[in-house]
């Protein structure tokens with residue numbers, strides 16, 4: 001018997017240095033790692049959360065933002081239930097690259113994937129280069145959820161993953177997600193049961 005009710009695969013993508021690893025570590029380990037180095041290829045973490053009495057296992061894949069790893073990281077998009085497309089609110093370049101990332105998603109991810117746009121590092125408000133309004137307009141035009149976070153200060157990080165889990169459950173219940181019986185991890189399956197869900201604001 002499985003020890004969870006749902007299993008979802010979430011993949012973080014976005015330019016190098018935007019804070020993907022720090023977001024994952026904040027959520028899974030409750031810490032902000034000092035001197036976090038660049039991710040090499042892909043890293044993987046699991047966190048099981050309980051939502052409305054149901055156990056939800058999240059497989060969280062943290063990909064390297066550096067261009068040279070792109071061919072490795074692309075291969076992880078296909079089986080993702082959700083993608084967290086991250087930019088750094090203090091780095092205009094990381095925002096300008098978003099259309100490029102969307103092309104990658106279009107090309108390599110399932111057409112049922114849920115994509116969330118995340119502007120990270122809001123603790124650095126005085127260095128902000130990308131306004132909330134611009135990002136909100138962009139996400140609306142692309143039909144994506146949008147949230148700003150700080151991995152450092154732990155702002156909105158739990159909300160990001162928990163709201164996403166709720167959304168995934170809702171989608172799963174509507175049978176719009178692929179059945180996770182063919183999970184990337186051996187010996188793992190999925191059962192779907194009723195749950196009321198929360199929403200992104």
Ligand SMILES: Nc1nc2c(ncn2[C@@H]2O[C@H](COP(=O)(O)OP(=O)(O)OP(=O)(O)O)[C@@H](O)[C@H]2O)c(=O)[nH]1
Nearest residue numbers: 016017018019020021022038039065121150151152
């Ligand atoms: N102030 C601040 N710094 C952050 C935050 N998140 C990450 N950082 C810093 O940004 C740098 C890059 O963070 P990473 O998590 O390694 O970024 P990444 O997107 O995983 O980078 P790659 O692995 O190269 O793709 C590190 O120096 C972190 O300490 C945040 O919320 N606030």
